Amino acid sequence: MLDVIRWDKPKKPTVDELKARLVHEGLGFGLFTDPPRTKYGRHKHDFDDFIVIVSGKMKLGIDTNEWVLKPGDRIDLPANTPHWAQVLGKEPVQYFSAEK
Numbered sequence: 001m002l003d004v005i006r007w008d009k010p011k012k013p014t015v016d017e018l019k020a021r022l023v024h025e026g027l028g029f030g031l032f033t034d035p036p037r038t039k040y041g042r043h044k045h046d047f048d049d050f051i052v053i054v055s056g057k058m059k060l061g062i063d064t065n066e067w068v069l070k071p072g073d074r075i076d077l078p079a080n081t082p083h084w085a086q087v088l089g090k091e092p093v094q095y096f097s098a099e100k
Contacts, residue, residue, distance in 0.1 A: 002062060002081070007072020018052050018072065022098050029098035034058075038093075039086040047099045049077040056093030060085045069095075 007013055015031070022029050027050060051060065052074045059068050060075060062083050069075065077083055087093045 002065065002075060002077065004067045004069060005074040005076075007070070009072070013054070013072040015054055018054060018096060022050070022052065022096060027098040027100060029096045031094065031096055033092050033094045034087050035092050036087055036090050040084055042082050042084045044080050044082045045077070046079055048079050050096075050098040051075050051077065052096040052098070054094040054096065056091050056095075057088040058085055058093045058095065059088055 019029075029050070031054070051058075051069070053069045053071050055071055057068060057070055059066060060083060061067070062077075062081060067073075067075065068088065
C-alpha cells in the first residue's frame with residue numbers, strides 16, 4: 001500500500017532541506033516545475049520514482065487512492081505503478097523527482 005510521508009515540522013521546508021534528505025538516501029534527482037493546470041494522464045515508469053513537493057500543490061492518484069501533496073510531502077512510487085497527477089491551484093508546483 002502506498003502512502004504519503006507528510007512534512008511534520010511547523011515551518012515549510014526549504015529546497016536545501018529537501019535536497020539534503022535525498023542526498024542522504026543516495027538518490028539521484030532532478031528539480032522540476034509545472035505550471036498551473038498541468039495534467040499527466042495515467043502512466044507508469046520502469047524505475048522507482050520518489051516525488052517530493054517543494055512548493056505549490058499536486059494531486060496524485062493510483063487506481064485505488066489519491067492524495068493532495070503539499071510542500072515537504074513525499075510519495076514513493078514503485079516501478080511500474082500506474083499513476084496520474086495534476087497541479088492544483090493558481091501557482092506552479094515545484095518538485096523533486098528522484099530515483100535509485
